[in-house]
Amino acid sequence: MSAPFSWIRPEPWGIHVVPADAWIDPGRPVGRALVTHGHADHARGGHGETIATPETLAIMALRYRTGVEDENGELPTRATPVEYGETIRLPGGVDATYIPAGHVLGSAQILLEHAGERIVCTGDYKRRADPTCPPFEVTPCDVFITEATFGLPLFTHPPIEEEMGKLLGRLEAHPDSCVLVGAYALGKAQRVIAELRAAGHTQPIYLHGAMEKMCRLYEEHGVELGELRLVSDHAKDAMRGHVVVCPPGALNDRWSRRLPDPITAMASGWMRVRQRARQRNVELPLVISDHADWGELTRTIEEVDAQETWITHGREDALLRWCQLHQRRARALALVGYEDEDD
Amino acid sequence: MDEFAALIDALIYTRSRNEKLRLIAEYLRATPDPDRGWALASLTNELDFPAVKSSTIRNLLKERIDPVLWTLSRDFVGDTAETASLLWETGQVGAKTDVTTSLSLDEVVGRLSAMTRGTVATELPKLLDALDVNGRYALLKLATGGMRVGVSSRLAKTAFAQAFEVSIDDVEEYWHGLEPPFPELFAWAAEGEDPPDIENLPTFRPFMLAHPLEETEVSLKDYAAEWKWDGIRVQLVRAGHEGEEQTKLYSRSGDDISATFPELLDALPINAVLDGELLVRGATQGGEEGGAASFNALQQRLGRKTVSKKMLREAPAFVRLYDVLILEGEDLRELVWEKRRKRLEGLMSHLPDSHFDLSALVEARDFEHLTEIRERSRDDAIEGLMLKRRDAPYVAGRRTGLWYKWKRDPLLVDCVLMYAQRGSGRRSSFFSDYTFGCWDGDPDEGADLLPVGKAYSGFTDAELKKLDRHVRSNTINRFGPVRETDKSLVFEVAFDSVHESKRHKSGLAMRFPRIHRIRWDKPVHEADRIEALRALIRD
Ligand SMILES: [Zn+2]
Ligand SMILES: [Zn+2]
Numbered sequence: 092m093s094a095p096f097s098w099i100r101p102e103p104w105g106i107h108v109v110p111a112d113a114w115i116d117p118g119r120p121v122g123r124a125l126v127t128h129g130h131a132d133h134a135r136g137g138h139g140e141t142i143a144t145p146e147t148l149a150i151m152a153l154r155y156r157t158g159v160e161d162e163n164g165e166l167p168t169r170a171t172p173v174e175y176g177e178t179i180r181l182p183g184g185v186d187a188t189y190i191p192a193g194h195v196l197g198s199a200q201i202l203l204e205h206a207g208e209r210i211v212c213t214g215d216y217k218r219r220a221d222p223t224c225p226p227f228e229v230t231p232c233d234v235f236i237t238e239a240t241f242g243l244p245l246f247t248h249p250p251i252e253e254e255m256g257k258l259l260g261r262l263e264a265h266p267d268s269c270v271l272v273g274a275y276a277l278g279k280a281q282r283v284i285a286e287l288r289a290a291g292h293t294q295p296i297y298l299h300g301a302m303e304k305m306c307r308l309y310e311e312h313g314v315e316l317g318e319l320r321l322v323s324d325h326a327k328d329a330m331r332g333h334v335v336v337c338p339p340g341a342l343n344d345r346w347s348r349r350l351p352d353p354i355t356a357m358a359s360g361w362m363r364v365r366q367r368a369r370q371r372n373v374e375l376p377l378v379i380s381d382h383a384d385w386g387e388l389t390r391t392i393e394e395v396d397a398q399e400t401w402i403t404h405g406r407e408d409a410l411l412r413w414c415q416l417h418q419r420r421a422r423a424l425a426l427v428g429y430e431d432e433d434d
Numbered sequence: 435m436d437e438f439a440a441l442i443d444a445l446i447y448t449r450s451r452n453e454k455l456r457l458i459a460e461y462l463r464a465t466p467d468p469d470r471g472w473a474l475a476s477l478t479n480e481l482d483f484p485a486v487k488s489s490t491i492r493n494l495l496k497e498r499i500d501p502v503l504w505t506l507s508r509d510f511v512g513d514t515a516e517t518a519s520l521l522w523e524t525g526q527v528g529a530k531t532d533v534t535t536s537l538s539l540d541e542v543v544g545r546l547s548a549m550t551r552g553t554v555a556t557e558l559p560k561l562l563d564a565l566d567v568n569g570r571y572a573l574l575k576l577a578t579g580g581m582r583v584g585v586s587s588r589l590a591k592t593a594f595a596q597a598f599e600v601s602i603d604d605v606e607e608y609w610h611g612l613e614p615p616f617p618e619l620f621a622w623a624a625e626g627e628d629p630p631d632i633e634n635l636p637t638f639r640p641f642m643l644a645h646p647l648e649e650t651e652v653s654l655k656d657y658a659a660e661w662k663w664d665g666i667r668v669q670l671v672r673a674g675h676e677g678e679e680q681t682k683l684y685s686r687s688g689d690d691i692s693a694t695f696p697e698l699l700d701a702l703p704i705n706a707v708l709d710g711e712l713l714v715r716g717a718t719q720g721g722e723e724g725g726a727a728s729f730n731a732l733q734q735r736l737g738r739k740t741v742s743k744k745m746l747r748e749a750p751a752f753v754r755l756y757d758v759l760i761l762e763g764e765d766l767r768e769l770v771w772e773k774r775r776k777r778l779e780g781l782m783s784h785l786p787d788s789h790f791d792l793s794a795l796v797e798a799r800d801f802e803h804l805t806e807i808r809e810r811s812r813d814d815a816i817e818g819l820m821l822k823r824r825d826a827p828y829v830a831g832r833r834t835g836l837w838y839k840w841k842r843d844p845l846l847v848d849c850v851l852m853y854a855q856r857g858s859g860r861r862s863s864f865f866s867d868y869t870f871g872c873w874d875g876d877p878d879e880g881a882d883l884l885p886v887g888k889a890y891s892g893f894t895d896a897e898l899k900k901l902d903r904h905v906r907s908n909t910i911n912r913f914g915p916v917r918e919t920d921k922s923l924v925f926e927v928a929f930d931s932v933h934e935s936k937r938h939k940s941g942l943a944m945r946f947p948r949i950h951r952i953r954w955d956k957p958v959h960e961a962d963r964i965e966a967l968r969a970l971i972r973d
Binding site: 243244245247363364365366368369372373374375376406409412413416 | 446447448449499500502503506507510511512513516517520521571
């Protein structure tokens with residue numbers, strides 16, 4: 092018998108599932124990719140076959156034409172959908188099960204089983220409730236591969252109700268302005284809108300053009316976002332006293348000149364650190380993240396209680412230190428290509 | 435404390451100057467005494483709690499959190515106070531807090547003032563335990579000084595003036611006679627009571643300042659020319675009822691430097707406020723335009739708390755007078771320069787010439803002639819020329835078109851010390867390599883410093899020791915061998931030329947920069963801006 096877990100190999104551009112010759116979230120085109128979710132640092136175009144949840148595949152079809160016929164009627168990339176809780180048998184005797192990760196629409200942890208060993212790769216995840224996707228499920232396993240985007244003890248995401256209160260409070264105090272919220276176009280934007288609706292905000296919400304398609308996609312998957320309007324279709328004055336949502340890159344862009352006295356807000360876990368918020372000229376920092384904070388990361392490691400924890404995607408050092416302090420076997424994977432999302 | 439913390443938080447995220455003014459003014463109007471006075475003092479950087487240091491905070495945290503996790507967090511955030519405010523977990527170690535009700539700022543200040551190096555480790559946690567994350571941040575910034583909210587002392591005073599609809603010049607004028615939390619100032623501005631009585635106090639009056647003369651030509655019909663002397667600008671003030679007169683000497687920034695130059699305190703025989711250049715007599719005494727030693731001789735005497743007899747004998751100080759602001763109770767500042775000059779000239783015969791002389795005017799036929807005179811001047815004590823509008827009153831601050839300074843070559847700019855690095859060889863135990871920067875915009879509106887150059891020469895060994903001490907006691911960050919300082923010291927940097935450069939973030943590179951002098955006396959917000967340096971590009 093070979094060494095434990097030797098059938099799965101972390102390589103710089105992704106995690107290689109050797110017997111199936113498949114890759115988890117590979118950073119370059121491969122023959123067979125298991126994709127946890129649609130964010131650009133996990134999902135890329137050009138794989139021969141992409142195995143993911145139907146929602147993730149829909150997002151990838153929109154962004155990369157994954158599984159979409161080209162102009163000659165041919166199918167350069169194939170899409171294989173797997174529902175949450177469903178198991179797919181891969182070549183080489185590897186079973187893959189997709190389990191909710193609570194990160195964004197369609198996001199999944201992938202449970203791999205082979206030769207009596209169970210390995211869970213979380214992709215990105217959070218433990219807070221999110222109206223746009225089903226919650227993270229703790230899955231017992233031998234090796235737990237966790238993300239560590241906010242892997243420092245200073246990261247504590249406040250309850251989202253508090254942040255919504257800040258946003259709506261500012262809107263009320265400045266009825267002649269608009270509050271411009273920078274939010275990652277996939278996931279964060281829709282979550283902010285859905286949470287605004289949950290907080291009782293029924294006014295139309297204005298969108299940057301780059302947001303529209305993804306919002307429609309969410310709605311087609313049953314996430315209700317209320318009345319959405321495009322900034323480009325409306326006069327400046329109509330937007331006074333309203334929320335406008337745009338990608339973070341547009342916050343300080345010329346585009347925002349068409350808005351009425353915008354108050355610049357940004358929805359991101361990084362907003363916890365003042366200097367980060369100041370660097371982006373943010374006037375209203377909203378600490379809202381789709382990633383686990385430090386408390387969630389450490390609680391999850393304890394609850395999953397795997398033999399080994401592998402740490403990737405973020406600040407591995409501190410989480411590794413925490414594992415050592417708590418007598419847990421752990422290692423940091425040096426995967427490349429992952430970025431700090433504007434999460 | 436909650437309101438103060440909310441103010442600090444709001445200021446951090448506000449870029450607009452007007453909005454900052456509005457936020458501070460609103461707070462000052464809505465907050466009772468003495469809390470608002472303490473807040474004003476913290477924004478103007480006038481509070482000092484010697485028991486609480488950055489290292490105190492670091493040590494407290496390392497008792498409560500694994501040191502590796504602390505360091506990783508601190509490196510990520512880049513600021514000890516903020517990291518501590520985020521990582522603090524209430525009631526973790528030791529005695530429970532004795533703070534039950536919500537704290538007023540006055541109580542916080544009282545408790546901080548009462549802390550000693552012996553008690554701070556038990557007392558500070560009680561305050562931290564009683565506050566939320568924003569409160570902790572405000573507390574730690576308040577305690578360690580330097581709010582870093584992009585508000586200069588001047589901006590805070592302007593907000594005060596706006597809050598109560600009083601004149602900023604009056605505020606500046608009263609300011610120096612008062613102590614935090616400024617009850618008399620609020621009584622006057624907010625409650626309409628009589629203004630603080632400073633007439634009989636030897637308080638500092640704000641200086642009138644000059645703009646650099648850049649590609650401007652002025653007519654000598656409208657402007658008088660005067661030498662700009664290479665000493666330190668001072669204000670000498672004598673005030674008080676007969677028999678109770680007090681005399682004080684102030685530096686450019688309003689610091690009381692009376693103790694450093696005691697010989698001047700008894701020399702002024704009348705009540706007056708005089709503006710002049712402090713110089714010392716030295717070996718080069720004589721000279722056509724001078725009679726003063728170079729700045730290096732003056733350096734020997736600066737920054738000393740006590741002065742030896744030998745020093746008084748070898749390098750006696752005197753004041754070369756530029757202007758008279760107040761004379762025997764009469765405020766002359768409203769008068770135009772020509773009239774003030776007449777009064778000053780008339781005054782000279784009443785002053786002992788051992789300690790005072792008059793800064794002579796420079797007579798020139800026209801601007802071209804003046805340029806020639808300026809280029810010929812070789813006196814070490816001359817820094818350049820001043821051009822003063824003949825019909826201008828004496829007004830606080832730097833007003834466009836009234837006064838110009840026209841410095842002599844080599845090229846000089848005032849920069850702010852940002853980083854220091856250990857030297858090599860003989861100097862390896864000293865922080866002797868300095869990186870300095872200029873302002874990327876208006877520092878009063880929150881502009882940042884950008885590094886413009888590096889120098890490791892131009893100072894004496896004694897100065898090096900002093901600089902080394904400054905670096906060690908004003909370090910805010912360490913990166914390997916490099917220390918980041920709190921940007922509180924101005925260097926006058928001399929250099930041969932300046933060029934565009936892609937290697938530096940400022941886009942500029944200096945040729946042969948050296949420390950021309952160390953301006954212990956100069957407030958950092960008066961250092962030059964990037965654009966001033968850029969204007970010196972010649973090719
Ligand atoms: Zn993601
Ligand atoms: Zn990610």
